[in-house]
Structures are given as structure tokens and as C-alpha cells.
Amino acid sequence: MSQLQEHLMSAESTGNEPDISPAVEAVSSRPVFSLKNLEVHYGAFRAVGDVSLDIREKEITAFIGPSGCGKSTVLRCLNRMNDVIPSARVGGEVLYHGVNLYGEGISPTEVRRRIGMVFQKPNPFPKSIYDNVAFGPRVNGVKSKAKLDDIVEKALRGAALWDEVNTRLKASGLGLSGGQQQRLCIARAIAVEPEVILMDEPCSALDPIATARVEDLMLEMKSRYTIVIVTHNMQQAARVSDRTAFFTTEVNPESDRRTGRLVEFDATQKMFSMPSDERTEAYVTGRFG
Amino acid sequence: MTTEQHIDELPNLSGSSQRADKAFRWVSIGAGLIVLVILGLITYTMASRTGPVFRHMGFRFFTERRWAPPKEIYGALALMWGTLFTAIIALFIAVPISIGIALFVTQVAPAWLRKPMVYVMDLLAVIPSVVFGMWGVLVLARHIKGLYKWLHTTFDSWPILGSIFGKPQTRSFLTAGIILSIMVIPIITSLAREVFETTPQSEKEAALALGATRWEMIRGAVFPHSKGGLVGAVMLGLGRAMGETIAVALTIGSALGQLTFNVLAPGNSMPSLITAEWGEADALKKSALIAVAVTLFVITIIINVIATSVVQRSIKRSRGAV
Numbered sequence: 357m358s359q360l361q362e363h364l365m366s367a368e369s370t371g372n373e374p375d376i377s378p379a380v381e382a383v384s385s386r387p388v389f390s391l392k393n394l395e396v397h398y399g400a401f402r403a404v405g406d407v408s409l410d411i412r413e414k415e416i417t418a419f420i421g422p423s424g425c426g427k428s429t430v431l432r433c434l435n436r437m438n439d440v441i442p443s444a445r446v447g448g449e450v451l452y453h454g455v456n457l458y459g460e461g462i463s464p465t466e467v468r469r470r471i472g473m474v475f476q477k478p479n480p481f482p483k484s485i486y487d488n489v490a491f492g493p494r495v496n497g498v499k500s501k502a503k504l505d506d507i508v509e510k511a512l513r514g515a516a517l518w519d520e521v522n523t524r525l526k527a528s529g530l531g532l533s534g535g536q537q538q539r540l541c542i543a544r545a546i547a548v549e550p551e552v553i554l555m556d557e558p559c560s561a562l563d564p565i566a567t568a569r570v571e572d573l574m575l576e577m578k579s580r581y582t583i584v585i586v587t588h589n590m591q592q593a594a595r596v597s598d599r600t601a602f603f604t605t606e607v608n609p610e611s612d613r614r615t616g617r618l619v620e621f622d623a624t625q626k627m628f629s630m631p632s633d634e635r636t637e638a639y640v641t642g643r644f645g
Numbered sequence: 646m647t648t649e650q651h652i653d654e655l656p657n658l659s660g661s662s663q664r665a666d667k668a669f670r671w672v673s674i675g676a677g678l679i680v681l682v683i684l685g686l687i688t689y690t691m692a693s694r695t696g697p698v699f700r701h702m703g704f705r706f707f708t709e710r711r712w713a714p715p716k717e718i719y720g721a722l723a724l725m726w727g728t729l730f731t732a733i734i735a736l737f738i739a740v741p742i743s744i745g746i747a748l749f750v751t752q753v754a755p756a757w758l759r760k761p762m763v764y765v766m767d768l769l770a771v772i773p774s775v776v777f778g779m780w781g782v783l784v785l786a787r788h789i790k791g792l793y794k795w796l797h798t799t800f801d802s803w804p805i806l807g808s809i810f811g812k813p814q815t816r817s818f819l820t821a822g823i824i825l826s827i828m829v830i831p832i833i834t835s836l837a838r839e840v841f842e843t844t845p846q847s848e849k850e851a852a853l854a855l856g857a858t859r860w861e862m863i864r865g866a867v868f869p870h871s872k873g874g875l876v877g878a879v880m881l882g883l884g885r886a887m888g889e890t891i892a893v894a895l896t897i898g899s900a901l902g903q904l905t906f907n908v909l910a911p912g913n914s915m916p917s918l919i920t921a922e923w924g925e926a927d928a929l930k931k932s933a934l935i936a937v938a939v940t941l942f943v944i945t946i947i948i949n950v951i952a953t954s955v956v957q958r959s960i961k962r963s964r965g966a967v
């Protein structure tokens with residue numbers, strides 16, 4: 357049993373999750389992530405700080421804010437992708453079902469198998485469609501051809517791509533259109549059956565029709581996955597998300613660079629109709645950023 | 646969007662820079678043509694001097710094992726084999742090591758270690774080949790005797806390895822192959838390094854985000870991206886190994902007519918035979934040596950053409966334009 361699994365089980369058995377009455381649950385499911393005073397430095401530069409928020413199960417949480425405010429940085433803390441950047445240092449806590457992902461003995465690869473990611477630019481491997489989707493399961497030790505076939509079909513159906521590609525699974529993933537490539541990347545991510553899917557501006561490279569398809573797909577996937585999406589498109593956040601976190605940058609007293617911080621985090625409906633912070637209001641009404 | 650803007654701007658460019666553009670094109674076309682002409686002239690003058698030996702030996706020049714000037718028998722078969730055999734041995738040793746080093750430098754080594762490693766490898770590439778050759782004779786051949794004996798006695802009774810590790814001699818195909826491998830490692834490593842570095846960070850992250858370990862990421866993202874480039878790197882190493890003259894001449898043992906799989910046997914290669922025998926050659930022999938050179942040249946070109954097409958095809962495939 358992996359260490360992360362052990363941590364998770366012990367977190368559950370010690371009753372870290374208090375029972376929630378059904379009435380409350382309808383309003384808010386249990387948190388999958390709790391960020392506590394998260395801050396990230398790149399070298400000496402404090403890119404983002406003071407981020408505390410809960411991400412709830414089977415909801416879509418959107419991160420919005422002007423460019424450079426640290427949305428991607430925070431998102432990449434949720435599956436330890438910042439480990440890839442040598443200069444990045446993470447402070448504070450990222451609790452995943454009560455387990456600190458940056459705690460001792462946590463393996464980043466194990467974390468990433470549970471928390472999938474879709475990137476801004478569609479980035480399929482230079483391999484066939486089939487091999488793209490099968491990559492994750494293979495890495496996880498699935499060898500049987502029949503089982504792989506099954507997983508690939510399921511994932512492609514899950515990403516609403518099956519009908520378009522089932523006759524050419526052996527063709528290169530790079531031959532698909534941009535929107536199809538992004539859905540292939542989503543299929544690739546869900547093929548390892550993660551609990552959470554992180555999406556960093558997944559539609560910014562897509563045309564409006566492809567964007568609409570991916571948004572529909574996200575809404576459809578919500579019943580099975582917890583989704584966190586970074587977007588600079590406020591309409592998109594308003595259309596798809598249940599909760600929205602608004603980040604901005606503010607002048608750093610120690611340096612001339614601006615540090616990102618969380619301004620407000622609330623139900624999307626409230627964020628876009630009557631936000632409590634005037635900076636949020638300025639941003640969502642388009643007067644700023 | 647930005648490219649569209651650029652295109653819109655083009656007509657506004659001044660005429661003079663368009664002229665410069667045209668001039669540049671002609672200069673580059675001219676330079677390319679000069680190279681082709683020189684290549685053609687070399688091939689022509691060389692090939693035209695092979696007449697005597699082909700009139701004498703005919704096509705048997707390529708199929709005859711023996712090279713016996715006193716009897717006026719000139720066959721290039723064993724020489725071709727010697728060249729190919731040593732080059733293959735060299736690649737057998739050099740390719741895994743080079744890929745290992747390149748992977749280490751690009752994917753594993755911390756940033757502070759990268760520069761010194763690259764520097765040392767590049768330094769290795771500029772050592773004159775005669776130095777390698779002399780080192781091979783004076784140091785390697787002497788100290789490797791024990792290993793060769795051990796290989797021979799250990800594998801003597803084995804089915805295939807027995808004939809590969811036959812009767813040992815210190816100057817042999819293997820000794821030349823080892824020296825060649827040291828010489829091609831820097832070349833293959835530096836090309837492989839460049840090839841690996843072209844793997845987009847986004848693809849590496851895609852693999853890692855699926856829970857791949859570093860090695861799985863390399864297999865899943867870096868290798869598929871690098872296949873074509875690696876084939877090219879290996880082929881260039883092969884060309885370099887096949888063309889090497891002096892280091893091989895010093896270490897291969899200069900035995901004629903050897904057509905064997907025994908890596909521990911002495912042999913000879915095309916370029917090293919040419920340097921050894923050119924001095925005291927009569928007209929027919931000179932013609933034969935030139936024919937050997939032309940043969941080497943043609944083989945090298947064929948290998949390069951194949952390498953280029955393999956690289957192109959695999960680049961196209963990875964772009965999805967099958």
C-alpha cells in the first residue's frame with residue numbers, strides 16, 4: 357500500500373471528516389482540498405501568498421484574475437507540479453482529504469496519479485491516439501490488451517471524443533484539430549481515473565465552438581470528478597463553475613515585483629452578482645484587468 | 646495573429662532590403678552549387694582513375710577477399726568488412742554510453758553539473774585522432790591483454806560467443822573498435838543531448854502529470870520525440886567511425902584478408918590500408934587503392950542518405966503527417 361493511501365485511510369478513520377447533515381451537503385459537499393496560508397516563491401521572488409480556501413468534492417472551482425496573479429502557480433501546487441521547477445518553493449499547507457501533500461513521505465508521482473491535469477496548450481504525445489490515452493494506465497501497470505482497450509474506449513467516451521476518433525485510434529494524436537487534441541488530453545487525464553482534474557486555461561488555445569464542447573464536457577464530468585479550472589475568461593467561469601476564487605496582484609513592500617494574493621472566494625453566482633470586495637466587482641464588471 | 650500582422654507589414658518594407666534578400670538568396674544558391682561542383686569533380690577524377698583495377702579485377706574487386714599485390718590480386722571485401730566491423734563494434738559500445746550520458750546531462754544532472762560535463766565531453770571531441778591511436782597502442786592494447794584472454798577462455802565453448810571471442814590478439818578489431826568508440830562518444834553524446842533538449846517542457850509535464858516517474862517520462866515523452874534525431878546521431882557516428890584512418894591503422898593489427906566474426910582477431914580497414922600502402926604503390930595498386938577510397942566514399946554517402954531519410958520520416962511522423 358502506498359504511503360499516500362495509508363495517510364488517507366488514517367485521516368478518514370480518525371474522523372477528520374465530520375458527518376455533514378444532508379441539508380448542508382446539498383449546499384456544500386465535503387472539501388477535497390484545503391489550502392492553508394499557501395505561498396509560493398520562485399527563488400527569492402514571492403509569486404503568490406496568503407491563499408486559504410477549500411475546494412469541494414464534485415464541484416467546479418474556478419480561479420480567475422489578471423495575468424501573473426499566480427493562478428497557475430496555485431493550481432500547480434495541487435498536484436505537486438511545481439516540483440518540476442527547481443526554483444519553486446511552497447510554503448503553508450495543501451491538505452488533500454486532510455493529508456498535507458507537501459508533508460514528509462508523500463510521493464509526487466502518487467499524488468499526480470490521483471490528481472490529473474490538463475494544460476493550457478494541448479500537448480498530446482507524438483504517438484497514436486490510442487497510445488496517448490493508454491500512457492497513464494500503462495505507467496500504472498495495466499498490461500492486458502483487452503483491459504487497455506476497454507480503458508481507452510471509456511476514457512475517449514468520457515471526453516466526448518470516441519465518435520470522432522474510433523475509426524483511427526492508430527493515427528497520430530497530433531493529426532487532430534486543436535479542440536480534439538484538448539479533449540484527447542482530457543481523455544488521457546481521466547484514463548488513470550483520478551479523483552480531481554486540474555485545468556489550466558484549457559480553452560485559451562481553442563476556437564469558440566471547441567471551447568463550448570469542452571465546457572459542456574466539464575459540466576458532464578462534474579458528476580464524477582472534482583474540477584479546478586484556471587481561466588481568464590470570466591464568462592467561462594460564470595458559465596461552468598460553482599465557486600470562484602478571484603486573485604489579484606498587489607505591490608510587494610520588499611521588491612518592485614507584484615505578489616499575487618487571493619481576494620475573494622465564494623459561490624460563483626454571488627461573486628458575479630454581489631461580490632463583497634470592490635476589487636472583485638471592478639474585475640468582474642470589466643472595469644479592471 | 647502576429648504572423649498575419651507581419652505579412653501585412655511586408656509590402657511596406659523598403660526596396661533595398663528586398664534586394665539584399667535576393668542577393669542573399671543568390672549567394673547561398675551559389676555556395677551550394679560550388680559545393681556540388683567540387684564534390685562532382687572529386688568523384689569524377691577519383692572514379693576515372695579506378696579504370697586499371699576494374700579492367701584487371703572486374704566486379705571481383707568487391708567480392709574477392711584477398712589483397713595480394715605481389716600476385717596482383719586486389720579484393721576489397723575483407724577491407725570493407727574490417728571497416729564495417731570496427732564501426733559496428735564502436736557503435737555497440739558508444740551508443741548506450743552516449744545516450745546514457747546525454748540523458749543524465751539533460752534530464753537528471755543538477756544545473757551546476759551540466760556545464761562542466763558538457764565542457765569535458767566537447768574537449769574529448771577535439772583531441773587529435775593520432776593521440777587516441779597512440780594511446781590505444783601504448784596503453785590500451787597492453788593492459789587489455791588479460792581481459793581478451795579471459796574473454797577467449799571463458800566463452801570458448803559457447804555457441805555464438807565462442808566464435809565472437811576467438812583467438813585473441815591485442816591489436817584487433819575490438820581494440821580499434823574501443824578506440825573508435827571513445828572517439829565517437831562525444832559526437833553522439835552532443836547530438837543526442839541537443840535532440841533530447843528539443844523535447845517540449847509541456848510534453849514532459851504531461852507525462853509527469855499522469856504520475857510517470859522520471860524514467861517513465863523519458864520513455865514516454867523524451868524518446869518518442871527524439872527517435873529520428875537519435876538515428877541521425879548514430880548514423881553520423883557511424884560515418885565518423887568508418888572514415889577514421891590513423892587511430893584505426895595503429896590499433897587494428899594490419900592483417901589482410903580477414904573475413905571473420907572474431908572481434909579479437911587482427912584485421913584491416915579501408916582508410917588504414919590506403920595510408921599504409923600508398924607510399925610504395927605502382928600504377929595498378931594506386932588504382933586499386935583509389936577504388937577502395939571511392940568505395941568508402943560511396944558507402945558513407947549511402948549511409949548518410951539513409952540516415953537523412955530516416956530522420957525526415959520520423960520527424961514527419963511525430964508531427965502527425967503520416
Ligand SMILES: Nc1ncnc2c1ncn2[C@@H]1O[C@H](COP(=O)(O)OP(=O)(O)O)[C@@H](O)[C@H]1O
Pocket residue numbers: 398403421422423424425426427428429430441443616
Ligand atoms: N517558472 C517560473 N519561474 C519564475 N517565476 C515564475 C515562474 N512561473 C511563474 N512565475 C511568476 O510567478 C507569477 C505568477 O505566475 P502564474 O502563476 O503563471 O500567473 P497566472 O497563471 O495567474 O498568469 C508571475 O509573476 C510569474 O512571472
Ligand SMILES: [Mg+2]
Pocket residue numbers: 427428429556586
Ligand atoms: Mg497561467
